[in-house]
Amino acid sequence: MLELEDILNNITEMLQTLSEILQTEQQILIDNKLINQLADIIDRKSQLLIELKLLDEKRVKLSQQLNIQPPYNENPTVAAQWQSITDTTKLLANINRDNGLIIENRMNMTEQSINYLKNLNNPAVYTNNGYQQTEVISSKRAKV
Template identity: 50%
Template structure:
């Protein structure tokens, strides 16, 4: 049973490492000029890894209850070392997530500033939500090329 907990912790470490890569990629996308279409895939990947991590953690807790051991596993140096790695990696992921959140908030603030500026112009309805000026008529027929 101790081997099973060890294997679960190893899988958790692997998933956390994948999350580091995904958050790094997410940060690079957020720093690009037009990231919206690329973020969807990253969010999906991140969510799948988080679900897998939650399942593994539930398994770890259940196995620990059966064996009457729990984190931080002071009585087992091997498990304890793995647990320290998990805790440290989790702290790094939390920091990366905060940084990505700050980048995203900054982008949203700039977009809001641009909207506010446009709204202050003489014509407060410069563009509709669809990206057209309110006086424009959009044709629903397409030209054949």
């Protein structure tokens, strides 16, 4: 049971680190000054999520060996740790969802800006019939 407590302690520590990473990611997404650090934060988050997955697989395997399952009501200490982990995980999922929404909004604004700039560089040309022509075809040929 001590090994399970150690695993849950490690998961708790990793979730705290993940919380810090997600909050930093959110600050970077909100404040454009540090946007060049975003790739590093995303890499750290991805690596931590992989480590968390491996640790959780270890927890599941050990739980099966001990023939106990979450919420671990058999042991009050482990049950309290598990409850804390599930609460923290829900909170982190909300922060991650919010970060995704910020990214989605930024992508939409960027796409709108690009489309606006494209329209500035490609003014509409109308034919003599009043239809919009997207490309201007020159009727003059170069003589060599």
